Amino acid sequence: MSSSSDGSIHRWTKDGKPIGKPWVSDGGVVGSIGVSPDETMVVSGSADGRLRLWNIKEGKMVGNPWKGHNDAVICLNWSPDAVEIATGSYDGTIRRWNPDTGRQIAPLIKTSHGWVYAVKYSPQGDKFASGGSDKMIRLWSKKGELLVEIKGHADAVTSLCWSKDGTRVFSASSDCTIRTWQSSDGKELIVLRGHTKAVTSLCLSPDESHLISASRDCSVRIWNLETNQPVGDPLLHDGELLALAMSVDGNYVVGAQLYAKAYVWSLEAVLKQQGCDQVGVRIHRYCYWRLH
Numbered sequence: 001m002s003s004s005s006d007g008s009i010h011r012w013t014k015d016g017k018p019i020g021k022p023w024v025s026d027g028g029v030v031g032s033i034g035v036s037p038d039e040t041m042v043v044s045g046s047a048d049g050r051l052r053l054w055n056i057k058e059g060k061m062v063g064n065p066w067k068g069h070n071d072a073v074i075c076l077n078w079s080p081d082a083v084e085i086a087t088g089s090y091d092g093t094i095r096r097w098n099p100d101t102g103r104q105i106a107p108l109i110k111t112s113h114g115w116v117y118a119v120k121y122s123p124q125g126d127k128f129a130s131g132g133s134d135k136m137i138r139l140w141s142k143k144g145e146l147l148v149e150i151k152g153h154a155d156a157v158t159s160l161c162w163s164k165d166g167t168r169v170f171s172a173s174s175d176c177t178i179r180t181w182q183s184s185d186g187k188e189l190i191v192l193r194g195h196t197k198a199v200t201s202l203c204l205s206p207d208e209s210h211l212i213s214a215s216r217d218c219s220v221r222i223w224n225l226e227t228n229q230p231v232g233d234p235l236l237h238d239g240e241l242l243a244l245a246m247s248v249d250g251n252y253v254v255g256a257q258l259y260a261k262a263y264v265w266s267l268e269a270v271l272k273q274q275g276c277d278q279v280g281v282r283i284h285r286y287c288y289w290r291l292h
Contacts, residue, residue: 001042002256003030009044009054014252014264020059025052027065032075036099037082043099045073045087053099066102068095075118080125088116094130094140109144112136118171120160122183129169129183131157137171139183150186152179159202159244161211170211172199178213178223190228194221201244203253205267212253212267214241220255222270232273235265 002010007028011019027046034043041062042054049069053062071090078085084105085097094109094116113132121128127147131137137150137157155174162169168189169181178192178199197216204211210231211223219234220241239257246253246267256262 003033005029047072079121086119088119118160122166129160148186172202174198203246206250214244216240
């Protein structure tokens with residue numbers, strides 16, 4: 001699924017064929033989307049500061065837009081048990097919502113981030129992490145209490161993900177680095193360097209053996225988490241990358257770039273060719289869409 005600055009959400013096969021008609025939001029740029037854990041619903045965040053819930057099977061919006069944020073919604077995440085959704089905005093707040101009612105379930109959190117670029121629940125669902133334009137990462141309890149404040153990046157924190165056991169947090173930044181932190185106390189464990197421009201998105205392979213990163217330097221990189229080294233050459237695109245996603249089975253990686261294009265890569269093929277010439281693992285399949 002993809003969202004775009006044209007206000008639409010599209011569904012695709014991995015071969016790049018559209019599925020049904022696009023869903024059209026009247027809230028302007030759709031800056032973020034998230035599929036529910038049971039894959040029946042999608043929530044989207046828009047430039048008008050509202051959220052919209054969509055039924056995948058029926059292909060239409062459920063109820064009215066959710067009101068709360070005072071500026072564009074930049075990021076969102078479903079809790080692992082699907083009972084709440086956390087959202088971050090240009091208004092500097094994190095809000096949490098009941099997806100069944102569209103109502104906020106807790107007081108808003110004034111983060112001090114400035115712009116909130118990333119919010120991510122731990123796999124256990126007992127806490128969540130946020131990152132923003134103030135270069136900081138903050139870990140929060142489910143009650144909204146600040147647990148840990150992490151300093152280390154030299155520019156905005158753009159993307160976050162957790163290890164399965166919740167002991168580590170991975171972060172991407174506009175300072176061109178990817179860092180690993182101990183979630184209990186915010187201790188920095190590893191710094192990965194290789195990208196030459198802002199790192200915009202991260203995802204972790206299902207077996208946690210590899211971390212995948214996308215960057216405005218027009219590349220996707222795969223990192224071996226045992227050696228903390230890149231695997232082979234970067235996967236090159238012909239535009240700056242804005243978003244990254246991995247299929248649930250871990251077989252495919254999608255890099256979505258500026259100017260309405262996305263590449264789909266076979267991760268298995270790339271790993272088989274690690275350290276070799278990239279020509280053999282170029283584009284596995286591709287599709288096009290409008291990017292926000």
